[in-house]
Amino acid sequence: xxxxxxxxxxxxxxxxxxxxxxxxxxxxxxxxxxxxxxxxxxxxxxxxxxxxxxxxxxxxxxxxxxxxxxxxxxxxxxxxxxxxxxxxxxxxxxxxxxxxxxxxxxxxxxxxxxxxxxxxxxxxxxxxxxxxxxxxxxxxxxxxxxxxxxxxxxxxxxxxxxxxxxxxxxxxxxxxxxxxxxxxxxxxxxxxxxxxxxxxxxxxxxxxxxxxxxxxxxxxxxxxxxxxxxxxxxxxxxxxxxxx
Numbered sequence: 417x418x419x420x421x422x423x424x425x426x427x428x429x430x431x432x433x434x435x436x437x438x439x440x441x442x443x444x445x446x447x448x449x450x451x452x453x454x455x456x457x458x459x460x461x462x463x464x465x466x467x468x469x470x471x472x473x474x475x476x477x478x479x480x481x482x483x484x485x486x487x488x489x490x491x492x493x494x495x496x497x498x499x500x501x502x503x504x505x506x507x508x509x510x511x512x513x514x515x516x517x518x519x520x521x522x523x524x525x526x527x528x529x530x531x532x533x534x535x536x537x538x539x540x541x542x543x544x545x546x547x548x549x550x551x552x553x554x555x556x557x558x559x560x561x562x563x564x565x566x567x568x569x570x571x572x573x574x575x576x577x578x579x580x581x582x583x584x585x586x587x588x589x590x591x592x593x594x595x596x597x598x599x600x601x602x603x604x605x606x607x608x609x610x611x612x613x614x615x616x617x618x619x620x621x622x623x624x625x626x627x628x629x630x631x632x633x634x635x636x637x638x639x640x641x642x643x644x645x646x647x648x649x650x651x652x653x654x655x656x657x658x659x660x
Contacts, residue, residue, distance in 0.1 A: 429456075430463040435469045442475045456617070458487035461496065470499055482508035486519040493523060495530075495654060506535030514540070515558045518547045522557070525658035555641050556634040559655045561588050565593040568602060579607070593654050594623050601654040605628045631656050 429448065436445035449457060449472060463483065469591055473480065473496065480500070485508075486492055497505045509517045509532060517659050521529050521544075529548070543561045550556025562584055566575045575592075579585070592610070594603045603623040613622055632641055632653045644650070 430460055432470070433460055434464055434468055437471050437475075445547050446475050447470060450479075450481070454481065455485035455487045461488060462492060469496075471535035473499055474505050476622060478504065478507070480504070480508050482512050483508075483516055486516050489500055490523045494528070495521070496534050497524070497528070497646075503535055506532045510536050510540060514543050514547055514561045515542050518557060520546060522552070528626045550634060551636050554634065555636045555638060555655055556601070558638060559634070563587060563593065563654070564606070565599075565601070565654075566595050566605075568596055568618075568620040568623065570611055571615060571620075572613045572619065573616050573640045575610050575619055576615070579610070592654070593629065594619060598660070601629055601656065629654060630659075633658070 422515055426529045429452075429555075436448070449460060452460065461472070464472065482505070485496060488496065500508070509520055512520070515528055521532055524532075533544060537542065547557055547559070547561070560610075564579070564582065564585065566578060570578075589607070591606055593601050594605055596602050603625075605619060605623045610619075611620055628642070630648060630650060630653045631645070632655050634655050634657055639655075645653070
């Protein structure tokens with residue numbers, strides 16, 4: 417059986433995956449499922465019957481990508497996590513970004529959240545718990561914690577070395593935040609500008625001019641922040657606490 421109510425993804429794809437599962441075609445059902453966007457994967461999971469859903473999840477096994485969980489309705493999300501088990505769920509959640517991890521577990525019972533976090537590495541566990549400590553509609557819940565900041569008094573040589581040797585650079589970034597002695601964001605600089613300047617030049621001498629970079633308080637409302645991004649055509653903004 418399949419759930420006929422979910423219609424966001426092309427119906428033929430969902431029916432094809434269901435048919436493959438009913439015929440125990442493990443290889444092809446996995447291949448089609450993992451080729452889909454996480455939002456479409458969630459449509460498939462919602463579409464399948466309980467038995468076919470569990471068969472698909474068992475087929476995928478340890479290679480499961482947890483991102484699709486963030487798109488599921490809360491009840492179904494809890495069912496999937498329960499089926500996967502705490503350890504496998506934690507392993508999958510550990511692979512996604514902090515904001516996605518928070519979105520996956522934030523609506524679980526506190527006991528369920530604690531059990532999963534107990535199997536997450538200490539640094540990421542701390543970051544997830546910090547994000548969960550902010551209000552559900554606040555910027556703190558959705559902020560990325562993987563960012564790059566450099567000091568205004570660094571030389572281009574030091575900044576370049578820092579970027580080259582940083583263990584956890586974001587996957588895609590063009591600008592680097594510049595901070596003062598109190599770690600307050602004061603400006604920004606493009607990566608290309610760092611690379612083309614002489615090694616002994618100070619970052620403060622080549623950072624972007626024209627006022628401070630737009631900053632967002634960690635407790636700001638997400639909708640208000642979205643309007644701010646739209647108004648100023650922002651692609652990112654540093655998130656700050658009450659001390660800046």
